[in-house]
Amino acid sequence: MLLDLFAARAEGRRISVSSACIASGVATSTALRWVAQMELxxxxxxxPDPSDGRRTFLDISADTADAVERWLNTTFVH
Incomplete structure (x- = not known):
């Protein structure tokens, strides 16, 4: 989920909670628990989606995006 949100931020896309859950590849209840913990x-x-009150988007915080970028650079850049 964090990688998906990181990529979405770089591309200027928004990811809904339901899309993040689907992309996670786990049961929706498990994905929602992960989302809740990451939010905490x-x-x-x-x-909230200002145009649709039923939808909520997830962002990745700036600190988390920086941490993911550092991890990617240390893991995949030699």
């Missing part, structure tokens, strides 16, 4: 940890704030 301050990693992924939720943002």
């Amino acid at each position: 940890d301050g990693l992924v704030p939720r943002r």
Whole structure:
């Protein structure tokens, strides 16, 4: 989920909670627990969709995006 949100931020896309759950490849209940925990940890704030009150988007916080970028650079750049 964090990688998907990181890529979406770089591309200027928004990811809904339901899309993030589907992309995770796990049961929806499990994905929602992960989202809730990441939100509690301050990693992924939720943002309501101003045009559709039923939908909520996930963002990746700036600190989390920086951490993911550092991890990618140390893991995949030699």
